[in-house]
Every structure is written in C-alpha cells, then in structure tokens.
Amino acid sequence: MAPKVLMVAEKPSIALSIATVLSGGRMSTRRVSTEVHEFEGKFLGFPVLYRVTSVIGHVFSLDFHGRYQDWNATNPLDLFDAPTVKAESTPKAHIVRHLNQEARGCGHLVLWLDCDREGENICFEVIESTGFQSKDGKKIYRARFSSVTEKDILNAMSNLVEPNKNEALAVDARQEIDLKVGVAFTRFQTSYFNGKYGNLDSRVISYGPCQTPTLGFCVQRHLDISTFKPEKFWALHPYILHQGYELKLQWERHRLFDSDTAHMFQNIVKEDGRLKVIRISEKQESKSRPSGLNTVKLLKIASSAMGLGPQLAMQLAERLYTQGYISYPRTESTAYPSSFDYKGTLGALARNPEFGNYVQLLLSDGYHKPRSGTDVGDHPPITPMCSATEDMLGHDSWKLYQYICQHFLGTLSPECKYIKRTVEFESGGESFHCVGQHVTTKGFTSIMPWLAVSEKNIPQFTEGKKIDIARIEVEEGSTQPPDYLTESEVISLMEKNGIGTDASIPVHINNICERNYVQVQAGRRLVPTVLGISLIRGYQCIDPDLCLPDIRSFIEHQIGLVAKGQADHSLVVQHVIEQFRRKFTYFVKQIEDMDALFEAEFSPLSDTGRVLSKCGKCLRYMKLIASQPSRLYCGTCEEIYYTPQKGTIKLYKELTCPLDNFELLIFSLPGPEGKSFPFCPYCYNSPPFEGIGNLYGAAKTAGAVTLGKGAGMPCFQCPHPTCPHSMISQGVCACPECDGTLVLDPVSAPKWRLYCNMCNCFVSLPEGAHRISTTKDHCPNCDSTILEVDFNKKTTPLKDGGTLHVGCILCDELLHSLVEMKHGRSFFRNRGRGRGRGRRGRGNRKQQDPKMSFRDF
C-alpha cells in the first residue's frame, strides 16, 4: 500500500482548498471532528495517499493550574509565579484525539497552517497532538503559502521548509504574559472595588494590555473634551459680484484670534475697495481609487456608514462567507495576489441587477489593474464571490455585501480626475483666493458615489484686472471641542498602535462595552462611563504606562526578539513578568490614589442596597446590593455574602436556618416558568456539608467545583436531615431526566409544582390547591415522599367533598392523574427503569455526607 501523508490546515476551508487543488477535485471526504479529504497523488516524486484535514484555530489554550482558580484562596501577586497548563481550547471538538487518529500510519506530516506567528505556534500544537516524531524516516514539513490559489499551493509543495520554533515560542511567551498580567490585575481590582462599593454596575473590573489602552483612547478624548476651552476668532471675507455669480473669497490668513486686528484689516481692505486678480492657476488633480478591502477597513465602514458594530459586522461577514457570497473576511492584505482572477469575479457580478451594467462597462472598456496595496501573506482582499440581491440576504447583510461589491469594482475602476482652478486676489496688501472644481472623469466615484468630488463653478477672471468689492464681512466664530471618538476612529487608533488584530479588535471593543466602561451612543461614538473614566484617571495617577498603547508595543517588541531568535524565550518571559510584577506591587501599594476617584463617584456598600435578612452572627439586618454581582452586606460584621444572580430576592417568612441562624431568603428567576427556591445566605456561600456535586450557578468545569460569585448551595441541595427546607425534607422523588431530585417549590401556590434541583425539568401539581406539603412518610411501593394536599373547597376532586388528601404522586391514582410533566419525557410510574431510580430522591440516604452529624447543629 502506498505510504500516507497527513496534511493539516488551520481551518476546514483551507483544508478543502488544498485538497481540491492537489487532487484536481477527485477526492473522498469523510467527516470526523473536522473534514478529512483523501486522494492519491505524488509526494517528493513517490506515489502516496494524501490525507488532508484541519484544526479549528488554536488546539490548546493557556490557563492557570487548578489550585490557582479560586479567587479567595489565591493572592493575585502569586499568579506571576504560578505554573500554567495548556488545555484543549475546544474540548468538545476532540481535535487532539482526531489528529492523533488521523496521524496513525502516516509517514509524513505537512503543516499548512496560516503563515503568521500564531500559525507557526499551531504547527507545534499539531505536532504535539499527532505524536509525530521526526525519526524512523518520518518527516515533518511546513508549507509556506500566501494564498490558497493553485499556483501558490503547488509552489508551497515544491518548496517545503521546517516549522519555525522561534516564532512559535514568541506566541507561547505572549500567551503567558497576557494571562498572568491580565488575570492578576483583574482579580485584584475586582475584589478591591467590588468589596468596597455597591453601585459599580460591572461584575468584573477587568484589566488587559489590549482592552485597557483601547479604553484609554476613549477616556483621553473625554478628558480633551471636558478640559477644552473655546477661543473666539475672526475671519475676513470679501464678497464680489462677477458675471452673475456672487462669490465669497477665502482669506489667506484664514482667521485671527484678535478682534481689533481683524477689524483693522477689514478697514484697510474697505479703503482699497477693489480686488486685483494676481494669479490664475489650473491643475489636473486626481483622486485615487481604493486598494483591496481588508477586514479593518470593512469594519470601519460598517460602523461609520452602516451603523453596524464590529462584532455584528464580523458575524454577518462570516455568514456571507460560509454561504459563498464573499471571500474569506479575515485578512490584513490590501494587495490582490498576482494570480487573482479579476475577469472571473467580474463575470460573477455581470448579471447582478444592481452592478451588472457597471460590470459590463468595465469588461467592455477594459478594467484597470488595481493599486498595489500591501500583501501580508495571509488571505487575498475581501471580494464578492457570487451575485446576490437584497431579497436573498436581508437588510444588514445586503448593505455589507453591497459595499464589498462597490469596493471591489472601485479597485478596478479608473481614478477620478478633476481640474482645480485657483484664483488669487490682492487688496490693501491682503491676499484672498477662491477655488473651483470641475470633474472630468468620475472613474470609481460613479460606483462609490459617496466619495465623489463636488463640482464648484467659478466665473472666468483675467489676470491683472481689478474687481469691485461688493461688501466685506468679519465673521466671528469660536473653536469647537472635538467630539467623542467614533468606533471607526477607535479601530484606526488600535490599528495604528498595534493593539489587537483584525480578528480581536471587535472583541476588545465589545469587552469595554460589556464591562460598562464605555457606551455606544448616537453615530456609534464611544462615550466613557464614570467607571471607565475613574479607572483610566486612576492609572494615570498611579502608573500611566498601564493604560498607554506602548504597553502592547513593549510586549510585542520583547516577543519579537524571541521570534527572531535574538533572545531566549524563558529569559524574555521572566524579564517581562518581572517588570509587570513590579508594576503590580506598586499599583497595589498605591491603590488608594485610584480609590480616591472611586470614592467621589460611587457609594460604599454600607450606603447601598435595601435592608433584608438578619445576619445570624450579629442578629442585625444586612443589606441587599442589587447591582451585579448581587450580594448581601453585613455592615456590622463587614462581611459579604453573594446571592444567586439575575433574579429577585425576598425574605422567606422570617424563617431561619437551623445551622447558622441566618434568615432565609427566596430567590426567583424571572418569567412565568422561572423556579423559586429558598436559600440561607451563609450556607449558600459556605456549604456546611462536603460532597455537594453541582453547586447552583457554578461554572460547569470538569473536576473541582469552585465557589464563584453567585454560585452556591441553596436549600434544595442541602442534605440536612431534619431542617424543613432541605432537600431531604422537600425532595419528593427522582428526576426522570437526570440524576437530580424533584423537590417541592414551597412558594409556587396556586400553581403548585415540583422542580428538579439539577436540570430544568418540572412537574405541575394540582392547581389551585390550598396547600401542598411534604410529609415524613414514604411510599411503601416506590419510596417517593408522601404529599399532603389540601384542596380548595370549591374545586376539590374528592368525591366526598372533603379537601384533605394524602398520597404518593406516582402511585396514588388520584394524585397521579392530576400531575403533569412540563418538560421533556413522560412521567410515569412504570418507566421501565425499575424502582431503583425512585429511591434516589430523598429516600437515598447514602447521599448524605458521612461527616454530617448532629454535633454540627
């Protein structure tokens, strides 16, 4: 059998292109984690079986070791020295397993990852996943390509090189630095300020070497605006009547900031009374057509001209791409590859109802070769791939597609040419001028009309002739403050300062919006909030470096040394981390400088929130801070107790927890089907029993359960044997859908129901009952908890007209006929899964923790 060659690309679309070119379209494709294309061919002159597949971006991502995940147990300073681990970035995709399986039996590995630093890093992630080792005649090759055209792919195949370890190491360095710096500052700031103020309205007070300088731009502009002092100015404008035109002339001095001087010049010119034509000049000007469209340019136009935010614009563009309407939308390049098929692309639009006529014109008159632009070697510029109409795409997608078409056609169109005529005048020693414009060739502006040069007619003049001044005015004005930065301007600043990449720029902007640091206002301007301003002003007080764009360039420069092989990876990481550790220590020491700004804007916890629930320790009322993360604050004990998030919280009948004496609360999720449950503020944050598997609201991470803010143990998970609110007392039977227990919702009247303490399954009980409660008895048949139902007198289903009924909801015919499973599967007594599951609910005493004893109560 022919030897096998495994080839791996960065994304499925590239794998498909490579396989299509090398196989001439004759291949077999199967779908595993990603698609695998197989075909026969020749490799280095020998017949082989090719196997082409892909990853989906990075295979691994960096994080801290598990023992550093708990915010409360970790000092953020320790994070700088903390060990890091690489874990699969999308575990569900099983990319490692996939690569390992596909590599079996392959003698050669060819890496077709994108040709940038990140791609180089992914090369080594792929090598690690395949378990490929360059021995026993096995070899690893790197294909270098600048586009996925036939020419480039074949060229890469005949010039295979080795992957570049230094570039990959540079990415490893960046990952470690970004992680440690970002997480350390974020955790410290968040804990400090959320532990002090009650109305910060952001769960996380994040810091990052990209997001923070981005916020810095927006806040700096805010400061420029608020410190702006307008200045009055005066400008001299003579008017003339000539050949039926009234013309306003521009002053050579533009404007003066002194009224008296301006009026003095006015008098001088008035005295002269005439303007002499000094010079008439005519110049042929041209306005260049655009070069190829890259991502950043598209995002800027989407924001400024279409009102589409970068995140949304990217989503729409990706959809247009996967549907085949446009080429790959993530590219930095503005130069078309030399092999680009202009005719083919034009041809695709030739019958488009909107662009067809223009395309025909370009095809018949001969299109113009585009301007050169820059080629970063990633993907060609963004271009249309096939014809579409607004009906096919929907409004927003259409606007984006329409622009991509217009831009593409613009790049192949002639320049716009116009004649600019300037007439210069003199009067009383002062110079004035006027300008006329006449377009001779519209060129690309006829398909991109918003860029058109405006026509300005001026009459004919003769040099040396004198013209009477009709009147002369001094116009008074004042300088205007700049406006807030538009999203599009922020993108430009990020690009200019090397902050983020085409793919991550939208994410950073989105981040500072989501964290409530800025708000997108009219005209998509990013206006900083009080929180955003306080943060940046704080950094400016303590250590301005922290919010300047140089912080990113510094990191990029340092890892650049690793990429070029001029510095050792671990020495660079050590050096950079050390610098940031010092900054961090100083920041922590000086945090009161920033806090002074927060104090002026935000309310301390003790002044925030409404009085609710008595503290079990001091027996005084605590306060509920409603803003995220919602929490209770005991002013006497100076303790914070996080509550379940995103719901309403009420007192639960002044009942208290038998374990700690805290007053119980009821949490309700919004919506008619939202569940309600009691919880004890203390137990919720510090579960008194070990072995509680899934805490409510906890992130679903494999392995250890961590108590994040807002996650904890409600009463429905509590294994207390006698407390009337625990799972033991309120549990009825096993959930038919998962391993959870159905518990009685004690406040669900009149729509009584049971809900699962693990999944979102629930069961409605007889509606309108006066009272439904659990009893201490169990069903002898299925071990479910016996319920006591007090029916409403008017609607009682009991034949004798009585209201009290006791029974098992599974085995009692009457009760079972009145209950209804509201979600998912049917809810039958004999589910064929045996009685065993029925026992799991409250009957399963094995679930109790062995540590639990009455000593604790």
Added chain:
DNA sequence: GCAAGGTC
C-alpha cells in the same frame, strides 16, 4: 468571574 489569540 480573569487576558488575548486563533476559528465556528
């Protein structure tokens, strides 16, 4: 609950 970078 944390960063920034890939990609879906």
